[in-house]
Amino acid sequence: MKSHAKVVVIGGGVVGCSVLFHLARHGWTDVVLLERDELTSGSTWHAAGGMHTINGDPNVAKLQKYTINLYKEIEELSGQATGVHLTGGVLLAATEARLDWLRGVVAKGRYLGIDLEEISPKEAAELMPLLDPKQFVGAVRNKEDGHLDPSGVTHAYAKAARKLGAEVERFTKVEDIVRRPDGLWRVITNKGEVVAEHVVNAGGLWAREVGRMVGLELPVLAMEHMYLITEDMPEVAAWNARTGEEIMHAVDFDGELYLRQERGGMLMGTYEKANKPWSEFQTPWNFGHELLEPDIDRIAPSLEVGFRHFPAFQNTGIKQIINGPFTFAPDGNPLVGPVRGLPGFWVACGVMAGFSQGGGVGLALSNWMIEGDPGADIWAMDVARYGDWAGMAYTNAKVRENYSRRFSIRFPNEELPAGRPLKTTPVYDLLSARGAQWGVAYGLEVPLWYAPAGVRDEFSWRRSSDFSHVAKEVAAVRDGVGLSEISSFAKYKVTGEGAAAWLDRMLACRLPKSGRMTLAPMLKEDGKLIGDFTLANLGPEGWFLAGSGIAEQYHMRWFEAHLPGDGSVHIEALGAKLSGLAIAGPKAREVLAKVSRADVSNAAFPFMAVARMDIGMAPCLVGRVSYTGDLGYEIWVAPEYQRAAYQALMAAGEEFGIGLFGSRALNALRLEKNYGSWGREYRPIYGPLEAGLDRFVAYGKDADFIGKTAALAERREGGKLRLRAFIVDAVDADVIGDEPIWFGGAVRGWVTSGGYAHHSKKSVAVGYVPKEIAEESDGFEIELLGRRHAARIQAAPLFDANFERMRG
């Protein structure tokens, strides 16, 4: 075994081998994979080998498509058969709600280049002869479904990597990982030590244990998973003989089942409700090629449905039940990327669909390691979407919930209950008493809307029980004054003698003067967005940044990776150390004036001013800015004072009829101002010009900010896309995000978010289209629940287009 390597990949399952292959293909050949046993000694060997392109996240779906297309290449490169059978498949709906969901999947497929087609149950039965069409209301055909040989694929990756110069060391167990003072990693094995610049944790079933070697508690948990294989079935033989083809795949969402042909019989797997975690605290090192004890009682309810939906199963025997463990992150998507605070330590784990996702994970990670960027929008699988709050007990609750809901519909207004409440702010019970309906962001409870007694969310794809109540919250803001909790923002404090110069380099905006704020886009080297913040200059106190709450870990990883090594800049994520409240609406200033001794007149405290002031008795930092697009204030307050500030504001607002508003009303309000947000409109694949943030980029400032050259090029060349707001002729449902935008009879763009703008009484969608059609006002259509609705570009904001309210 070599003693030095550029990269050590730990784990020879499908994921580790894919990472190794991609690193070598990308030109890093001084790379070695260490496997404690034979390759495929974790979950990989007993997988059912199914592969498919669809995923709830369109960006993950793209990487799944990449993975499936890769198999031919690695087979050719390695000479190792992968056993790929591209049978195609049917996705089945037994309820109308499921069919609505499937129509959304078909629609997304249009701009992802995934060939999906809605078909009738009868047509589905003609393609997949074992299903009973009477049990279903609709189906979708997917030509890119199939299955493969898990071991063949893993070995093909490994052989192809070796041919490119990578090394594989089997029976080499990593026992410890130690960071040297010079930043290199000592990877200590039972056969000696390798010193490496980079370490990749692709430990699969043992990813947690490998993480612990560097003091990391990764949010992954293994679950038991069962599938059965039947005896040979005459129906299968007859179909094979008649058509010369295999029986195609089927996913029966309402039965929570997946099926495919296995030799002369069928394989049927299920994600059962009564699921069972495996090795909750510590994966045994001596586990390898054994299977777990099957428990037919646990899967019996699913099988019962399966036997009804696929009657031929009633006449056949079960040859074998496989039960094996594999790992999940709390939301079921992989954990990929560099780990904050551990330079050179990377993860590629929690991959629950290794044969659909392994290639994409390897591609993204190798790009990231070599180019410094994953090369795609992989937020949905970025390890930084979780923070320390996602501990073992939380992960356990969430993974169990996710497993049990693997095939369940999640409606756009549906909040999932497991692992909650975890983080709450001091006003939680006060808001609950006023009917707050809670959602969650980065582990923190956030009020979505306020329900009168007896009213709750009715889960639906369409406008629902909250509609008229959210309309009232919006009206409270636009007609008088509203108060909302905004603690879920990420807040950062930047101090030190080098702070100003550092921020000038990190952020693309011009730095504001003392007592002022500005909107601050942050770019990567390639000129694409990596953040958008409000930056406040607090004078001698330092600098304050507020940004997307879900991206706190993501942004801290970026900030810390760019800190100067001389200690001249200090950045702290304030998290729960700072709570937030906001007031907005034409009466907001009068409310603030009543509770503060500061002069908050427009002249003394204009738009984008920031100052410390007491609200009642509570010391606060107040900024005159509002995401509602109205006159408004964001108020930052230490948690021990948040109740006092809240009570002072509510009491002062009483005479103006102050109302509480939640994030759904806030969404309705911001849509009227064409305001975007991180994670929706602003993502790391869009440039500031494309995203309409160019007006906040100080292209001419002296500082050589990160991404300046690329941003200038974007401005010169015009980029490819434009973000636009559309008014949609919607009837009873509004866009959620990821719907296709049609123009001239073809899908030309996609929706990033939207909803109903209650004040303007318009259904609004926001999304990207090619710049060539971005100046057309008419002729667009947006596909919603299987139907295309006419849409028009709304260039000027629907509300306060002249900024009189906001700045007045």
Ligand SMILES: Cc1cc2nc3c(=O)[nH]c(=O)nc-3n(C[C@H](O)[C@H](O)[C@H](O)COP(=O)(O)OP(=O)(O)OC[C@H]3O[C@@H](n4cnc5c(N)ncnc54)[C@H](O)[C@@H]3O)c2cc1C
């Ligand atoms: C019953 C079942 C059915 C499944 N069906 C499908 C399916 O149809 N389609 C699909 O896509 N996925 C399926 N999966 C999931 C799939 O198996 C996993 O997504 C995939 O195997 C994950 O691969 P991995 O490389 O991340 O992890 P693993 O396969 O667990 O590999 C990790 C490797 O790391 C090695 N290792 C760990 N720690 C160390 C160390 N300290 N030193 C050296 N080596 C170490 C282990 O020995 C192991 O070989 C199924 C899983 C099960 C259990």
